Amino acid sequence: MWDGRESILLDLEGDLARQANDATLGHAEATTGLPPEVAQAIVSFELPLFSAQTKVKIGTTLVDLTTAVPGGPDYLASAVEPAFYVGINDTFDPSFDREAFTLFAAWEPSAPQSGLTSLQKSIGRGEHIFNTRVFNITGVGGLNGPLDASQAPIPGTCTTCHNSPEVGNHSSPLPINIGVADASLNSAAQKNLSVRHLPIYSFRSKVTGQVVTVTDPGRALITGRFRDIGKLKGPILRGLAAREPLFHNGSATIAQAVNFYNARFAIGLSSQDKTDLGNFLKSL
Amino acid sequence: MKLNACVLVVIVVCSSACEMQGDEPVVGELAAAVIVDTSSHSNGVIGTASTTGGIDRSAGNAFFASLGSNGRTCGSCHFERAGRCRRPTSRSCRP
Numbered sequence: 001m002w003d004g005r006e007s008i009l010l011d012l013e014g015d016l017a018r019q020a021n022d023a024t025l026g027h028a029e030a031t032t033g034l035p036p037e038v039a040q041a042i043v044s045f046e047l048p049l050f051s052a053q054t055k056v057k058i059g060t061t062l063v064d065l066t067t068a069v070p071g072g073p074d075y076l077a078s079a080v081e082p083a084f085y086v087g088i089n090d091t092f093d094p095s096f097d098r099e100a101f102t103l104f105a106a107w108e109p110s111a112p113q114s115g116l117t118s119l120q121k122s123i124g125r126g127e128h129i130f131n132t133r134v135f136n137i138t139g140v141g142g143l144n145g146p147l148d149a150s151q152a153p154i155p156g157t158c159t160t161c162h163n164s165p166e167v168g169n170h171s172s173p174l175p176i177n178i179g180v181a182d183a184s185l186n187s188a189a190q191k192n193l194s195v196r197h198l199p200i201y202s203f204r205s206k207v208t209g210q211v212v213t214v215t216d217p218g219r220a221l222i223t224g225r226f227r228d229i230g231k232l233k234g235p236i237l238r239g240l241a242a243r244e245p246l247f248h249n250g251s252a253t254i255a256q257a258v259n260f261y262n263a264r265f266a267i268g269l270s271s272q273d274k275t276d277l278g279n280f281l282k283s284l
Numbered sequence: 285m286k287l288n289a290c291v292l293v294v295i296v297v298c299s300s301a302c303e304m305q306g307d308e309p310v311v312g313e314l315a316a317a318v319i320v321d322t323s324s325h326s327n328g329v330i331g332t333a334s335t336t337g338g339i340d341r342s343a344g345n346a347f348f349a350s351l352g353s354n355g356r357t358c359g360s361c362h363f364e365r366a367g368r369c370r371r372p373t374s375r376s377c378r379p
Contacts, residue, residue, distance in 0.1 A: 020358070023358065024351045024352050025352075027352070027356055027361065028350070028351055028352025028353070028354060028356045028357070029352045029353045029354045029356075030351055030352035030353060031352075031353065034351060038346050038351065041345075041346040041347075042346045042347050042358060045340075045345060045346070045347045046347070046368075048334050048335040048336040049332055049333070049334055049339075049368060050317065050332065050333045050334075050335075051330055051331065051332045051333075051367030051368060052330070052331060052333075052367070053327075053328055053329065053330055053331075054319070054322060054328075054329050054330065054331040055328045055329040056327060056328040057326070057327055057328040057329075062328065062329075063328075072319070072331055072333075073317070073319060073331045073332055073333035074317045074318065074319055074331075074333040076317075076333065077317030077333045077334075077335055078316065078317045238367070239330050239366070239367030241325070241327035241328060241330070242323070242325045242327065242330040242365060242366050242367050243366040243367060244326075244327070254327075282327045282328065283328075
């Protein structure tokens with residue numbers, strides 16, 4: 001769940017079993033909980049499955065992602081998952097490697113470009129931008145937001161938050177508020193995402209009197225804390241192109257998401273950069 | 285095409301294992317994954333791989349069984365074509 005309500009134990013199988021049980025009681029409207037063996041059967045079905053793009057379609061052109069590069073779900077299952085552990089490539093560890101994605105290294109600008117199609121080059125440039133374009137991360141609740149201990153800007157990249165190698169979620173629990181739910185006038189969300197139809201909630205801090213308006217309380221629904229308003233988990237990015245619209249509220253196409261980030265963090269992406277980033281994200 | 289992808293996986297995994305252990309390749313200890321499903325969508329094709337073989341889509345699989353009172357299953361909302369993720373705009377899946 002986007003607000004982290006099912007990620008309690010930091011025990012993947014236990015959390016998935018609880019999620020299966022809660023979904024059965026809620027969405028499926030069961031009157032009693034699942035027997036433990038049934039919940040476990042669902043978990044056992046889920047864990048061996050891996051999903052990723054195998055071909056990306058840009059315009060009328062279809063690009064294979066599994067022949068010359070290690071895209072696709074079988075590589076994810078065979079090589080990426082066995083190497084994963086909670087906290088891998090921790091952003092705040094000295095060993096952090098900002099180049100969290102290497103799937104399309106053979107198409108990146110530093111690789112020989114002869115023989116590559118324009119779309120392969122674009123996807124490679126997009127991966128390079130995702131890994132290396134530095135911008136100031138500011139005002140992100142849970143990271144360096146106004147209600148957190150540190151308010152200093154963090155010079156970072158997309159992979160500062162999307163740090164799990166070849167997967168793109170955050171590798172350890174980090175609910176953050178990047179502003180997707182920000183309902184204030186002229187916010188990056190209001191200007192770039194399809195959120196005008198969403199309800200708006202206003203919250204006032206009992207301590208400071210500060211008022212915030214959001215389209216989703218986020219993790220505050222679980223904790224009841226003012227500082228958790230608007231905080232959400234960062235999703236896995238593999239298979240992203242198959243599940244538009246994006247974000248927890250379905251407010252963006254991939255292009256809109258790129259525009260949102262560009263505005264929110266003043267990244268300064270050119271039109272070509274946006275196209276390249278979009279093509280990369282569609283290829284995951 | 286598929287063969288090439290498999291070869292690439294083995295090479296990468298083998299290389300990594302050798303570096304870590306400085307010993308014989310340990311490819312046999314890693315899970316072998318095969319793509320068991322592909323689905324087309326507007327941005328291309330998404331594939332699902334499994335390390336345990338094919339997908340049992342019958343109601344004998346609890347994921348596809350109606351376990352509550354309204355007929356919904358896990359698979360009613362976690363679509364294969366969306367990588368088993370739940371799309372927030374899927375009308376049939378709204379609470």
